[in-house]
Amino acid sequence: MAGPASRAEGLARLDAFLPHAGRDYAARRNHDHGPQARGNVSMLSPWIRHRLVTEPEVVAAVLGRHAPSACAKFVQEVCWRTYWKGWFEQHPEAWSRYRAALGPLVDRLDRDAALAERYRQAVEGRTGIACFDAWAAELAGHGYLHNHARMWTASIWIFTLRLPWQLGADWFLRHLADADPASNTLSWRWVGGLQTRGKHYLARAANIAEYTDGRFDPRGELDEAAAPLPADAPFERQPLRLPSRPRPGVRAGLLMTVDDLHPESAFADMPGIEWVAAALPDAPDTVAALPEGDVARAFRAAAMADGAARWTAAAGMQVERIADPVAGLVDWARAHGLGQVVAPHACVGPLRPVLDALGPALDAHGIALVQWQRRWDAAGWPCAARGFFNFREHIGKLTADCEDMNLSA
Ligand SMILES: Cc1cc2nc3c(=O)[nH]c(=O)nc-3n(C[C@H](O)[C@H](O)[C@H](O)COP(=O)(O)OP(=O)(O)OC[C@H]3O[C@@H](n4cnc5c(N)ncnc54)[C@H](O)[C@@H]3O)c2cc1C
Incomplete structure (x- = not known):
């Protein structure tokens, strides 16, 4: 799919x-x-x-x-x-707090047999709620769910199955070919009533029957009266990080990431920039905590290969795969005599700490890390x-x- x-x-x-x-x-x-x-x-x-x-x-x-x-x-x-x-x-704490809560829940799956069984029933599509079970199978098999099905599935997970929302959000990230820290985390928070305080999204049988054209009718199976999840502490608003630009005349290496696999539109014709090398880190290769599904993994791997092939065609150089995203990239940059490494802005998510560590590691060798943004992001x-x-x-x-x-x- x-x-x-x-x-x-x-x-x-x-x-x-x-x-x-x-x-x-x-x-x-x-x-x-x-x-x-x-x-x-x-x-x-x-x-x-x-x-x-x-x-x-x-x-x-x-x-x-x-x-x-x-x-x-x-x-x-x-x-x-x-x-x-x-x-x-x-509001980067929306990610860090989610991940901090997820860690102990993942550990609990090893210790709490009852929770582990309820989790397995849900993710394997064995709850007995036909619509939920069908969407669980579709998610794993296709790497995609319709937006409405995502809302219903998340709502049933939280309010009927009474499973922790963070485990559900991670389950989505394991399987979605579009797995995205921002859209996924904030949508799950929104369904639970955390994002818009006290306003949760309750899946209703009549609504499911209407919008699935009668394929499903879970009448009597859903908790349609549940209260929103208890509010959490507000997040502190942080200033946006400012974009930086590559410097003309300085030997430049492109660092591609899964967040932007169309660099040729931004860079191929940038005046004065001498591209001498390109790299793609092999890790972190997933945004989920638990192992990801085959569809999502295959999609991402093929997307990276496609991006690399296009950059090779546009800039005339091979894109090297680097196993260690900090030490390995420093070695790569030094081996090519780079003065700057240019990467797409690392959005809040698993890639950000990697680039945050890479910056000082490169700096120690006199190499600048430039994080750029598209005008769309800088304006929006x-x-x-x-x-x-x-x-x-x-x-x-x-x-x-x-x-x-x-x-x-
Ligand atoms: C619980 C939950 C989890 C979600 N997790 C993700 C996720 O990990 N990654 C992700 O990309 N989207 C996520 N979404 C948002 C949305 O469901 C998908 O982007 C959308 O369903 C993609 O299908 P489409 O391309 O056919 O969308 P279309 O309806 O064709 O919309 C066109 C495009 O608009 C964007 N879009 C549409 N709806 C949304 C939305 N609600 N939020 C953000 N962008 C949207 C997408 O880029 C989409 O391709 C989630 C929604 C919910 C309720």
Whole structure:
């Protein structure tokens, strides 16, 4: 279902979906007709999440085909990713606290047989709730779930099965081909009633029956009266990290990461930059704590290979795979006599501590670590400090000049 993880495939899918991205999408997007009938949504998220295709490219293509009013819903959905990322960047504790709570829960699975059995029943699709079990199987088998199914599955996990939300969020990250720390963590928090204080999302049997076209009807099986999860302490807002730019005339090495696998759009033609080497770290290769599923792993590996092949074609150099993302990259940079290593901005998530450690390690050898951003992120993230309602006001400005927004800030 996730399909070939290449930019060519992402662009082909975007092209095929374009006719449906207008009023069709707004009217039909909430229906989950099952894995064999997904024409009402784009299924582009694995490609966008890894930036095999980028948000401004998608928005530009859609605005090129439809009137802004007709495709407003689709554009708004694409911007949800930007909003979640921008909010996450400004509240990194949302990730660190989630991971801190997850560690002991994962350990508990080894010690608490009852919890481990309930967890296994859920992730193996053996709860007896037919819709949940079908979505559990779809998640593992396809690496994708429809947005509405993600909301229902997370809600049943939290409020009917009474499992810790952090284990559910990790379960999604293990299997989704679009596994993304910001969208996933904050969506699970939102379902639980933590993100929008006291406002939780309760899966209702009638709603599931309606939007699955009667494929499922879990009447009497769900807790439809559960209270939101108890509020947690608010997160302190942090200033956004500022982007930096490569310096002309200094030997430069490109460090590719899974967060942006389309560097040629930002860098291939950058004036004055002499690219002499490129690398892709082999780790950290997953955003989940527990072992990830085959579909997600295969998608990411193929996406990285595709990104590397495109950079080789654009810049005329091999992309070296580096096993140790700190010591190995320092050795690589020194071996090539680099003066600067240029990497996409490391978003909040498992990659950030790696680049935070790499910076000083390179600096000790007189090599600068440059973290760049796309203009899209640099323009969108500062608008995401508060709720999405407020962010929505900025979408028109953000999407006004999409081609330009693909470039580096
Ligand atoms: C509990 C839960 C967990 C989620 N985990 C992830 C995750 O790990 N990674 C991820 O990319 N998305 C996640 N989402 C958001 C959303 O479900 C998916 O992005 C969307 O379903 C992808 O399918 P699509 O490409 O067919 O979307 P479409 O409906 O075709 O939307 C077009 C594009 O808009 C973006 N988009 C749409 N809805 C959302 C949304 N709610 N939040 C952010 N971006 C959105 C995606 O890039 C998507 O490709 C999660 C949602 C929930 C409720």
